[in-house]
Amino acid sequence: MANLIALDDGHGMETPGKRTPYIDSLGRSIKENEFNQAVVSFLDEELQRSGFDTLLVAPTDDDTSLSARTSRANDAGAAAYISVHYNAFDGSFEGSNPSGIELYVYPGHLNRQAGVLANNIAKYLREGTQQDFRGVKEANFHVLRETAMIAVLTENGFMDHPDEALLMIDPEFQREVAIEHAKGICDYFGVNYVPGYIGRRVESIYQGDLRFYNQPSWSDSAVAGYLQYGYGFPNILDRVIVDGFPQYKVENSKGAVYYVTANETYVRVV
Ligand SMILES: [Zn+2]
Known part of the structure; x- marks a missing residue:
């Protein structure tokens, strides 16, 4: 039980x-x-x-x-x-x-x-x-x-x-x-924590260019590209804390791995 x-x-x-x-x-x-x-x-x-x-x-x-x-x-x-x-x-x-x-x-x-x-x-x-x-x-x-x-x-x-x-x-x-x-x-x-976001899609709800990164970082030099509103990644792999703020480790449809903010002001998990 x-x-x-x-x-x-x-x-x-x-x-x-x-x-x-x-x-x-x-x-x-x-x-x-x-x-x-x-x-x-x-x-x-x-x-x-x-x-x-x-x-x-x-x-x-x-x-x-x-x-x-x-x-x-x-x-x-x-x-x-x-x-x-x-x-x-x-x-x-x-x-x-x-x-x-x-x-x-x-x-x-x-x-x-x-x-x-x-x-x-x-x-x-x-x-x-x-x-x-x-x-x-x-x-x-x-x-x-x-x-x-x-x-x-x-x-x-x-x-x-x-x-x-x-x-x-x-x-x-x-x-x-x-x-x-x-x-x-x-x-x-002694129970395994089951995160709510693993395997789900994350997408931008930001009216503008939302940065994503090629490593767990917020620095300009790690920016890999930008998401428009409604665009995102189909698969969340993990959630990590970077300098005190959360990022999702994500995968695109071709299996490439990126990092994007997990702040609910900017993204939503669907
Ligand atoms: Zn109280």
């Missing part, structure tokens, strides 16, 4: 206080749940593809209580509980603005199974994101304390850091974070 992973998106969409300061460039603030819910949705997809069963403990936009969340996971006999969050320091873009990713397990569990799972996820977050790593820590949070299974809570950036706040609604970043979580969970359970 597949392992059941309980996925917790942290808060309701309208939970008071859980949002960034007002962002002038957007004309609004970003709710924490906009990030949490998107990542949980991507993570759900990644885990199911890799063979896990999943349980969304708070599938609606309602402000589901913490005890309802943990009871659902306990009742279902989940093997692990993953709670996805975005951090806050002082609720202001002014003054000191800490940044980075940190993960939490229940006190005393750093060297136990939850700590192993958290470190597995952290390993991939550190490889896949640009952010500072603040460590795996202990905290007496409800969802860590009241869960009968191993539980990890992740804080994937700071809502009151100007740059990290904007990352919250970047689909590329959301997907990246979900993939890193999925890879760490797969490692912990």
